Amino acid sequence: MAAFAKQALDKHSQNENWTVVMPRRGKKRIHSRRHNTPEAEQQPWVPTELESDPEREAKLIQKMEFCIKKVESSRFYQNFLEQVENPEILDSFQRVLSFELKMPMVIYGIGSIESYETPRFQLSLAILMKRKFDWIGDMEVFDPIISATESQVLESLGCSVLSVNEQGRRRATKPTLFYMPHCEAGLYNNLLQVNWELELLNHIVLFGNSFEMYEFFSEIKNSIAVESTRHILAARKFADEYVIKTASDDYFAAFHDSSWHFFSPALDTELLLVKN
Numbered sequence: 016m017a018a019f020a021k022q023a024l025d026k027h028s029q030n031e032n033w034t035v036v037m038p039r040r041g042k043k044r045i046h047s048r049r050h051n052t053p054e055a056e057q058q059p060w061v062p063t064e065l066e067s068d069p070e071r072e073a074k075l076i077q078k079m080e081f082c083i084k085k086v087e088s089s090r091f092y093q094n095f096l097e098q099v100e101n102p103e104i105l106d107s108f109q110r111v112l113s114f115e116l117k118m119p120m121v122i123y124g125i126g127s128i129e130s131y132e133t134p135r136f137q138l139s140l141a142i143l144m145k146r147k148f149d150w151i152g153d154m155e156v157f158d159p160i161i162s163a164t165e166s167q168v169l170e171s172l173g174c175s176v177l178s179v180n181e182q183g184r185r186r187a188t189k190p191t192l193f194y195m196p197h198c199e200a201g202l203y204n205n206l207l208q209v210n211w212e213l214e215l216l217n218h219i220v221l222f223g224n225s226f227e228m229y230e231f232f233s234e235i236k237n238s239i240a241v242e243s244t245r246h247i248l249a250a251r252k253f254a255d256e257y258v259i260k261t262a263s264d265d266y267f268a269a270f271h272d273s274s275w276h277f278f279s280p281a282l283d284t285e286l287l288l289v290k291n
Contacts (some may be wrong), residue, residue: 058180060159067163075129075168082135087143091262091270095140096147104257107277108150111190111220117152118190118220120145122174123183124198125158129165136269137196142172151192157181184209187218195223196273200243207246213280216250221276225258226251228272253280 086092098104112118122141126134145151156169157177166176183198183205185191193206203223210216229247257275261267280286 058182060157060178060180062161062163062166064162064164067167071129071164072167072171075164076171079128079135079139079168079172082132083139083142086136086139086266089263089266091260091266092140092143094260094262098257098260099144099148104275107255107275108220110279111218111277112150113190115190117150118192119152120154120192120194121185122154122156122194123158123181123202124195125156125161127158127160127162127165128168129162133269136266138169138172140270141194145173186210187215190218190220192220193222195221196270198223200224200229200247204243204246207250211246211286213283213286216253216278216280219276219278221278223273223276225256225272225274226254226276227256227258227274249286250276250278253285254278 120141125138128134128138141154145154154174155177156174157180159180161169161176169176183202185206187210195202203221206221210219226247229244230251233244233248255277259270259273259275261270
């Protein structure tokens, strides 16, 4: 728990407001898909590094291929698949999907896959999920620190890099899997706040920091700003949470204190504690 507390505090203090870089001319443009974030929340973004480096691209692709194979052959991944394929969790996914055949995966806050192994492990798991489960649709990625080189590699791996910083405020008008390992509390809070309606919350599957842990640490004064966890704590009463088992030290940094979250409020009165 101490490790999670330190990480939550560090993330909150360092990343509470994502830096937005305004568009400038460059030879390569980052692909953008249409999305349904409120107009006021859309902040145009392009990498500060406008040119992709082919040599770095080739090296990074090799690193990602190595990580994907390592994760795929690990006991951690086998445990992960067993958990997802557990009837109780599969039923939760099916409930969110309803009559839809697929749900897109939106990946926020993945970090620098070129600089660090932990983001590479996190992205590898997302890619393996996409390959394994036919009900996962398009993969969209955003982090303000992504470089042009990383963007090209992400595209080659089947991801779309957003050209807009949504600040986590994507409205789930259809079933959506939000993959947000170890993001700051404010980003989860933004996602819940913009979706604080019965129908929208029922469309969300969230992979990210344990909300149960946030509730635990909320009892420690000044540990995390109240506003950054307001919706997180309120959502606990109608959220089903399933903790991810890391299985080995290799994957602890990437996935410790991570959980699946499914939201199923049935009455408007369950949302009254938090007003937008």
